[in-house]
Amino acid sequence: MVLRRRRAAGLTFVELLIAATMLSVLFVGLGSHLRGGLTVWQRVTTISEQLQQQRVMMDRLQRDLSEAFVYSEEQAYGPPPKLSAPQFEAEHLRWFARQAATAIRPEAVRIVDYRCGMQNGVQGLWRTSWSISEAREDTFQPTPELLLQGCDALSVRYAYLPPAGAPSAQPFEWHDQWNEPKQLPQLITVSVGGSTRAVRQSCALPAGMMKPFETPPAGPTP
Numbered sequence: 001m002v003l004r005r006r007r008a009a010g011l012t013f014v015e016l017l018i019a020a021t022m023l024s025v026l027f028v029g030l031g032s033h034l035r036g037g038l039t040v041w042q043r044v045t046t047i048s049e050q051l052q053q054q055r056v057m058m059d060r061l062q063r064d065l066s067e068a069f070v071y072s073e074e075q076a077y078g079p080p081p082k083l084s085a086p087q088f089e090a091e092h093l094r095w096f097a098r099q100a101a102t103a104i105r106p107e108a109v110r111i112v113d114y115r116c117g118m119q120n121g122v123q124g125l126w127r128t129s130w131s132i133s134e135a136r137e138d139t140f141q142p143t144p145e146l147l148l149q150g151c152d153a154l155s156v157r158y159a160y161l162p163p164a165g166a167p168s169a170q171p172f173e174w175h176d177q178w179n180e181p182k183q184l185p186q187l188i189t190v191s192v193g194g195s196t197r198a199v200r201q202s203c204a205l206p207a208g209m210m211k212p213f214e215t216p217p218a219g220p221t222p
Contacts, residue, residue, distance in 0.1 A: 050150075054192070054199045057125060057147040061190065062203050064097050064112050064127075068184055069207045071096040071109065071132075083111075083135055088178040088185055091115070091154050095184065111135050116154040116192070119144050125151035125192055153193035158185045160213035175213055184208040 071083060087094040093114040101107040113128040126144040134140045159172040178185050186208030191200045 053148055057192070058190075058199065058201045060127065060147060061114065062201070065095075065188075065203045065205050067097040067099070068095045068205050069098065070182070070184060083132070085181045086184065087181075088156070088158065088188070090156055090176040093154075093156060093190075114147075114154065116151040119146070122146060122149065123152060124149040125154060148192060151192055153191075153198075155191040155193070157189045157191075159187035159189075159210065161210055163212050173213055179214060180209070180211070186210045 068086075070086075083096075084094075086096065095112060097110055097112050099105075099108045099110050109132055110129050111132070114125065116125050117123070119126055124146050125148040127147050128142050128144045130140065130142040134142065155176075157174045157176050158178045159174060162170070162173055172187070174189065184205050184207055187202065187204055187210070189200060189202045191198055
């Protein structure tokens with residue numbers, strides 16, 4: 001009888017040990033799945049926020065480009081107090097844009113500038129805006145606005161018509177320079193590189209022009 005009791009107690013201890021081991025394995029598996037789920041959730045949240053920032057940035061850029069125009073006659077551009085000509089370059093954009101009137105401010109003209117770079121220790125795509133009077137002051141320093149954190153490259157390409165009489169399978173030719181400094185391009189493609197992936201968008205300028213590409217003349221030989 002005593003031997004049977006000891007055997008029964010031994011079996012009960014073994015069964016409890018097996019049950020505890022199974023519970024430990026179960027908890028470890030559940031913890032791994034829970035950690036994996038949290039990691040995926042954090043990653044999805046981060047990517048969603050980045051995509052939202054990219055959409056907001058592109059909407060802002062397209063809105064500014066849709067209001068772009070040639071500010072005045074050619075003689076208005078030059079050194080201060082004249083205004084600098086629009087800058088449509090491979091990695092930098094600057095132009096004059098109309099600012100629509102609101103309930104608290106009248107319609108105005110602003111200069112807007114887009115570039116990727118480092119500002120105050122933060123790498124990103126920065127938009128700078130200032131008024132015409134502010135632009136005529138050499139000492140005025142506008143405050144840039146961060147549109148997309150982590151931007152490490154801004155690339156712009158410009159659409160040109162194919163050469164006259166030349167057969168072409170494409171309606172446009174694309175180049176990384178705009179060779180009409182006193183005029184606006186009509187169609188551009190903007191690519192913004194970030195920490196996750198690059199985003200690309202084609203933007204139209206209603207006040208822009210379209211023409212065949214002409215190679216800029218070579219500068220004087222030093």
